[in-house]
Amino acid sequence: xxxxxxxxxxxxxxxxxxxxxxxxxxxxxxxxxxxxxxxxxxxxxxxxxxxxxxxxxxxxxxxxxxxxxxxxxxxxxxxxxxxxxxxxxxxxxxxxxxxxxxxxxxxxxxxxxxxxxxxxxxxxxxxxxxxxxxxxxxxxxxxxxxxxxxxxxxxxxxxxxxxxxxxxxxxxxxxxxxxxxxxxxxxxxxxxxxxxxxxxxxxxxxxxxxxxxxxxxxxxxxxxxxxxxxxxxxxxxxxxxxxxxxxxxxxxxxxxxxxxxxxxxxxxxxxxxxxxxxxxxxxxxxxxxxxxxxxxxxxxxxxxxxxxxxxxxxxxxxxxxxxxxxxx
Numbered sequence: 001x002x003x004x005x006x007x008x009x010x011x012x013x014x015x016x017x018x019x020x021x022x023x024x025x026x027x028x029x030x031x032x033x034x035x036x037x038x039x040x041x042x043x044x045x046x047x048x049x050x051x052x053x054x055x056x057x058x059x060x061x062x063x064x065x066x067x068x069x070x071x072x073x074x075x076x077x078x079x080x081x082x083x084x085x086x087x088x089x090x091x092x093x094x095x096x097x098x099x100x101x102x103x104x105x106x107x108x109x110x111x112x113x114x115x116x117x118x119x120x121x122x123x124x125x126x127x128x129x130x131x132x133x134x135x136x137x138x139x140x141x142x143x144x145x146x147x148x149x150x151x152x153x154x155x156x157x158x159x160x161x162x163x164x165x166x167x168x169x170x171x172x173x174x175x176x177x178x179x180x181x182x183x184x185x186x187x188x189x190x191x192x193x194x195x196x197x198x199x200x201x202x203x204x205x206x207x208x209x210x211x212x213x214x215x216x217x218x219x220x221x222x223x224x225x226x227x228x229x230x231x232x233x234x235x236x237x238x239x240x241x242x243x244x245x246x247x248x249x250x251x252x253x254x255x256x257x258x259x260x261x262x263x264x265x266x267x268x269x270x271x272x273x274x275x276x277x278x279x280x281x282x283x284x285x286x287x288x289x290x291x292x293x294x295x296x297x298x299x300x301x302x303x304x305x306x307x308x309x310x311x312x313x314x315x316x317x318x319x320x321x322x323x324x325x326x327x328x
Contacts, residue, residue, distance in 0.1 A: 050080045050291065051099045054110045054132075055087040055207070059235060061261045061280050062110070065132065068284025069108055076292050078105070087173075087206060089113045093121075100125055106291045108132055114175045116141075128294040130287045134177040135305070142294065143305040144287040146278035148178050148260070151310030152185025152232070153192075155258050155276045158312065159228045160193045163320045164256060168219045168226040170236045172207040179204065182232040182260060201226055205236070212239020220247060227321040228256035234263045237273060252319035262313070272315035279308050 050073050054062050070080045081104070083095035092112040099107060100121070106128040109118060116139035122129045123141070130142045159167050169186045172179040187197050200222060205211035212231060216239065219226055231237030237259035244255055251257045259275045286306060 046105050046295075047103050048078050049102070049104045050078050050106050050108065050288070051083060051095075051104045052080055052108045053083040053085060053092060053095050053099075055085055055112060056235075057082060057084045059207075059233075060263070061234060061278070064280035065284035065287075068281040068286075069288040070284075072285045072288030072292065076296070078292065085110075085112045087112050089115060092118055096121055100127065105295050106130070108287050108291060110134065111136060111176075113173075114177065128291055128298075130291045130294075132283065132287050136177075140303050142290055142303045144283055144290060144308070145178075145306075146283060146308050147310050148181035149185040149188070151260060151276035151278070151312070152182040152230070153189045154185075154310070154312050155260065155274070156186050156189035156230055157192070158274065158314065159230065159256060159258065159318060160189060160195065162228075162256070162318060164226075164228040165195055165321075166198070166201065166224065166226040167228045167230055168201045169203065169230050169232065170212055170215045170219075170240060171202065171204045171232040172236070174204045179232060186230060207233045207235055209235045209239040209242065212236035213243045214239070216240040216243035226255075228318070229258070231257070231259045234259050234261040234275075238263055241273075251317050256318040256321075258318060272317060274313065274315045274318045276310045276312050278310050283308055 050069070052066055052069050054066070056062060057066065066080075066082065073080050083099070085092040085095060089112045096107075096118045104127065107122055108130050110132050111118065111134045114136065116136040119129050119131065119136060119139050119141050123139075130144060132143075133145045133148075135143055135145070156167060167186075167190075169183065171183055174180070183202065186202070190197050201219070203215045203218060205215050212235060215236070216229065219229070220243070229237075229240050231240055237257060240257060241251065244251060244257070249255055257273060259273050261280075262275045262277050263273055286308065290304065290306070
């Protein structure tokens with residue numbers, strides 16, 4: 001049998017008779033033949049590989065996003081590799097260099113900072129990029145994100161409707177788009193209710209449990225202390241919950257607590273947190289689908305910014321300040 005016939009049968013490309021295809025596949029199975037994907041990628045100029053570079057894959061929000069990406073990629077015959085930057089720009093740059101050497105076809109990036117350098121480095125090598133949950137300045141790139149400002153506004157408005165006037169914001173790094181948008185929504189809700197913004201109640205750290213715990217220690221020293229806390233992501237709220245429990249404070253009797261993004265089940269047993277949820281799986285699948293479209297059907301169309309709506313879920317971690325030990 002001619003080599004070209006065997007090649008066509010194994011790659012399912014070109015005409016091969018049913019009998020010849022069956023004989024080739026039977027022989028391949030008997031010999032435990034494994035196709036050389038590197039050789040295939042050199043011929044097709046594709047590796048059928050995507051990368052998801054994220055700040056903290058242990059966060060259940062990003063784990064769910066990753067599943068949406070992987071399911072979409074798998075349907076199109078692509079695999080996904082992951083890089084965890086720990087929200088560090090140097091580590092992100094290392095991953096981008098490695099991905100360029102591996103010749104991935106596309107990258108889904110959760111930026112570690114407001115810098116567009118990594119996106120520019122990928123685009124300079126004609127690697128397709130979709131940015132998740134951030135907007136970067138001075139670069140044209142596809143973006144898929146949640147409605148951070150609107151979600152934060154609705155959550156803080158809920159606290160105001162309950163009667164809270166001193167609401168603490170525990171936020172991520174001030175230079176990140178998500179932190180800026182959630183601070184904007186927080187301020188918008190206060191302004192709409194004619195409540196002055198108190199800068200002492202707006203604290204910035206990192207999107208981690210440890211940061212949430214430390215920031216909550218600080219706000220508990222304020223006089224008067226807040227009656228409610230808005231955690232700008234789930235890990236910040238988890239850290240706040242840890243500190244409140246350590247001080248013997250009850251939620252919501254002593255402090256109402258809310259979160260942007262939901263928490264894993266073990267955090268929700270008592271109490272159930274009132275949250276604004278982003279559609280994490282849909283965010284991942286939408287970003288993956290957009291990236292695959294750019295790879296399979298490249299064109300020069302204007303980059304898209306797709307904003308997915310949030311949903312507020314009211315549970316039992318919020319109550320009027322009259323039931324709060326600090327309420328006046």
